[in-house]
Amino acid sequence: MEPRLTNLTGLIPGAVKALQNLHAVAHTGGVPQATMNLVHLRASQINGCSFCVDYGARHAKKAGETDERLFAVAAWRDAPFYTDAERAALALAETVTRLSDREDPVPDSIWNEAAKYYDEKQLGSLLLWIGTTNIYNRLNVSTRLPAGAWDPDAARTTGPANVTAGVA
Numbered sequence: 001m002e003p004r005l006t007n008l009t010g011l012i013p014g015a016v017k018a019l020q021n022l023h024a025v026a027h028t029g030g031v032p033q034a035t036m037n038l039v040h041l042r043a044s045q046i047n048g049c050s051f052c053v054d055y056g057a058r059h060a061k062k063a064g065e066t067d068e069r070l071f072a073v074a075a076w077r078d079a080p081f082y083t084d085a086e087r088a089a090l091a092l093a094e095t096v097t098r099l100s101d102r103e104d105p106v107p108d109s110i111w112n113e114a115a116k117y118y119d120e121k122q123l124g125s126l127l128l129w130i131g132t133t134n135i136y137n138r139l140n141v142s143t144r145l146p147a148g149a150w151d152p153d154a155a156r157t158t159g160p161a162n163v164t165a166g167v168a
Contacts, residue, residue: 002144003143003144003145003146004142004143004144005143019132019135019136022128022132022135023132025128026125026128026129026131026132027125027129028125029121029122029123029124029125029126029128030119030121030122030125031089031118031122031125031126031129033063034060034063034064034065034086035085035086035089035126036125036126036129037056037059037060037063037065038060038065038069038073038076038082038086038089038090039089039090039092039093039126039129039130039133040052040056040129040133041053041056041057041060041070041073042073042074042076042090042093042094042097043093043094043096043097043130043133043134043137044056044133044136044137045073045074046094046097046098047097047134047137047138047141048137048141049136049137049140049141050146050147051140051145051146051147052133052136052137052140053147054147055147057070066081068081069081069082073090076090084117085117085118088110088113088114088116088117088118089114089117089118089126091110091113091114092106092110092111092114092126092127092130093126093130093133095107095110096127096130096131096134097130097133097134114126
């Protein structure tokens, strides 16, 4: 698959900085980085963003995440590898990513379960991160940015070498 644009963020001055700022702010709420990585990966899987799934999984692995947890995140409900707090965050990520899938987009049951493990600042952080991930996903999916495009070595084998800027 060929990307539709070679550098979306370079075409709009300030776009990268704005996304980086939102990314940084979302990570200031005290949610464990491992949870944020899982949330990013799950939302990216739902949205079919190969760039973000690849980028997110590789960076989570580099940060110490286990293969078992990375491989099973799409089936987190049935896998024994996650804490109750992580499960609540993953459920929240799924509902916030799939807002149009149900009459009550974020049911009280899912919100209340997350609120058992995360305070208001942490919930705000999770929401900002889920929203930011969805922005990244929509930009990369719309422009068909391939997995590995963020890595010059991977781009040589998985996609065009001129694809240099994606967002994850």
